[in-house]
Amino acid sequence: MMATSQLLEHIILLLLLLSFFLSVQTTAAAGFADKLERGQNLTDGETLVSAGGSYTLGFFSPGVSTKRYLGIWFSVSNNTVYWVANRDQPLGDRTGILIFDDVDRLVLLDGSRRRAWSSNFLAAPAAVVQLLESGNLVVRNGSSDTSLWQSFDHPSDTLLPGMKLGKNLWTGGDWQLTAWRSADDPSPGDYRRTLEMAGLPELVVWHRDVKKYSTGPWNGLNFNGVPERSWFADKYPLRVTTSPSEMTFGYTAAPDAFLTRVVVNHTGATERLVWDVGTGEWRSYCKGPRDTCDTYARCGPFGLCDAGAASSAFCGCVEGFSPVHATPSSQEVKDSAGGCRRDAPLDCAGGKTTDGFKVVPGVKLPDTQNASVDMEVELEECRDRCFADCSCLAYAAVDIRGGGHRTGCVIWKDDIFDLRFVDGGQNLYLRLSKSEFDNRKRFPTLLVATPVASVVVIVLVVFLIWWRSRRRIIGGIPHNPTMAVPSVGLDIIRDVTQNFSNGNIIGQGGFSVVYKGLLPEGRTVAVKRLKQSALTTKGNKDFAREVEVMAGLRHGSLVRLLAYCSESRERILVYEYMQNKSLNVYIFGATNLRASLNWARRLELLKGIAHGVAYLHGGSGESVIHRDLKPGNILVDDEWNPKIADFGTAKLFAVDHAGLDQTIVVSP
Incomplete structure (x- = not known):
């Protein structure tokens, strides 16, 4: 009986020990489910699963492709992959392995131990990779909460809650979405989605370098071209962050919100989808472009x-x-x-x-x-x-x-x-x-009032047409009563320039001197005075041409002619004042001035000049050829916007609609 009792005690003890060891192994296995530590590896067929079970990391083949990739997908939808490690270097078979290499980097190797992908972070002897319940794959040093590397900083085609689009102002790096090449090929395609930050923040889809779709600017609540965002603002609040370290857009998810994603697909469409637990499918909440009017600049200027x-x-x-x-x-x-x-x-x-x-x-x-x-x-x-x-x-x-x-x-x-x-x-x-x-209809009123008045009106109209058909020349300038550039008296010019004070001179060339002027209301202007030696027949023609050409031009990339003076022996042009002078100063000036032209600013200057030239070559309704476009004739305002100047040698090509043969008239 004693022996039986002792045997039973030994069996119970063995069962307890077995239970203990099984629990330890189960705990270890559970701990390994979302982590990979140094000395461990992940092979094709194995996965990491986030603690809450929402996301899975493993190897996959997209669509009909047989190539193998390492990616992360939604556990409820195995074919919805939102991040891919080796987008550009697929594996040819199932021999891939994810492991920490000798210098503690996380690397993906093929069967021949060639590297197909690696993360980039400082060496960490106790490195651990973990798939978080947010969907973010992070590398940490041991139990530290600081991430050495994270997948959210390297998005593919999908934006999840907690991710960002925009720019890191400290490192110069940016976050953007890049579409797959096709439904079966996750390599970077031709479409990308960025947060543009000049002006007001707005999300833009590009096809290569061509803008295809914009959400419209941020208005504090949403991007104003996508009012549908208000439908889910309570579940997925949007945010735009502007700080010394970053300018970014992202969104968060409420605790009770369903799984969601924003994806730019291989056709260039951007879509927000939400997982419908009842149907087991993704539901589209909004999509852009939604119609033909969402095509960028569909209807041209204005x-x-x-x-x-x-x-x-x-x-x-x-x-x-x-x-x-x-x-x-x-x-x-x-x-x-x-x-x-x-x-x-x-x-x-x-x-x-x-x-x-x-x-x-x-x-x-x-x-x-x-x-x-x-x-x-x-x-x-x-x-x-x-x-x-x-x-x-x-x-x-x-x-x-x-x-x-x-x-x-x-x-x-x-x-x-x-x-x-x-x-x-x-x-x-x-x-x-x-x-x-002014919506009043004057002519019908006059015609009804009295036949005599109608006759007077008709005579006046005929006279006006005849009078306008003659290009009268006053002081070398074509007289045009509708000209938007006024003529001002010499006494006014003397007053705003302190009688052409030498202390007001801001520049001069072979044919003119430019003075800084101050209008009574406080506005600063640039006053260009032709030298007396330049008042030849050609000089007068150049002056008249510049007034005639500039009178009809209105564009943000052209210097605005505000007024002119043609009195006695004086020929003067009054322009808006450009605080930063000409590009000559920055291209050929001192080193510190040249340094102010960083590449981003140079690109914006070039774009502004191109807009101005495009306007001159037809965008103004007439065609103007500048004929002397050079750095000295590109002025820069206080916001670094370029302004094309000096139209003294320009030619104005305009169609004479009065002539039956549509003759092309070229100004002298």
Whole structure:
């Protein structure tokens, strides 16, 4: 009996020991489920699973491909891979292995021990890789919470909660999404999604280097071209971060929110999807581009796209503008890619204007990459700034959240692009000529009032047509009563330049001297005075040509001619003042000045100059050939915007519509 009792005790003890060892092994296995430590490896067929079971890391073959990749996917949807390690170097078979190498880097090796991928971080003797429940694969040194490397810093085609798009201002690195090459090929394709930060932040999809789709600018709540984002703002709050270390966009997920992802696919479409637990499928919450009006700049400059206006090919013009048709055939097929041109010229010079603003309501605001932004002012002050600046074409509020007096101010001084109607859109305030606000019909009233008045009107109209057909020359300048550049007296010029004081000279060349002038209202101008030795027949023609050409040009990349003076033996041009002088100073000047032209700034300058040249070569409605484009004739304002100047040698090509044969007239 004693022996039996002792035997039973031994059996119980063995069972307890066995239970203990099994529990230890089970715990160890569970600990290994989401981690890989130095000395361990992961082979094809094995996986790491995040602690909550939401995400899986392992080897896979996409679609019909037989190539092998290391990636992370949603555990509920094995074919939904959101991150791929070896996008450019697939494995040819199932011999891949993930391991820490001799210098403690995490590497992916093929069967021949050749490296197909590796992470990049400082050596860590106790390195551990772990797949977190956020979906982020991180490498840490032992139990430290600091990540030496993380997959969220190297996104593929998908943005998860907690990830970022934008730029690291400390390292210069950026975060962007790059689409797969195809549904069966995860190598980087031609489409990418970035956060553009010049002007206001906006998300842009690029096809190679061509902008294809934009969400519109950030307005404090969402990107204003995607009002659908408000549907899920409570579950997946959006955020834009601007700090000394980064400028980024991302989103988070509420604790009770379903799995979600934002993906840019191989066709260039961007989509937010949410996992539907009931159906076991991904549901699309919003997609861009959603329609033809989401195609970037679909209707050209000053065009307004309406997705519900198929009969007009979706494109119209903002009020005060009319379509530009490159050819009769483009008008026939309603091709509006050429955009729109202003119906009546603006009236603004010398600090005086009769222009006004009209609201374009309910729109996705235009591209802001060349706009200026000030977050510290109210909308009313924004209007005053735009009204006082003759180069300002439109303005709008930046922040629509309310609850404060600072709405911010965004101002456009260049052609506006990518404007469309959108549900819940914002107001754009567009600068128009006074005539666009005058809806009175004077001629019909006169004709009804009395037959005598009608005869007088007809005679006046005939006389006006005859009078305008003659190009009278006054002081060497074609007289045009509608010219937007006023003539000012010599006494005014003397007053603003302190009688051409030598202390006001800011530059001079072989034919002219440039003075800094101060207008009574405080605006600084540049006064270009031709030297007396330059007042030859050719000099007078060059002066007249510059006034004639500049009078009809309005573009943010051209220096604005504000006024001219042609009195006695004086020939003077008054231009807007460029604080940063010409590019000559920075290209050929001192080392510290050359250093201010970093590559990003050089690129922006080149883009601005290209916009100006494109406008001159047809965008203005006429074709102007500058003929002397060089660094000395490219001025730079206080915001580093380039301005093309000196049109004394330009040729103006314009169609004489009065002639039946459509003769091309070239100014002398």
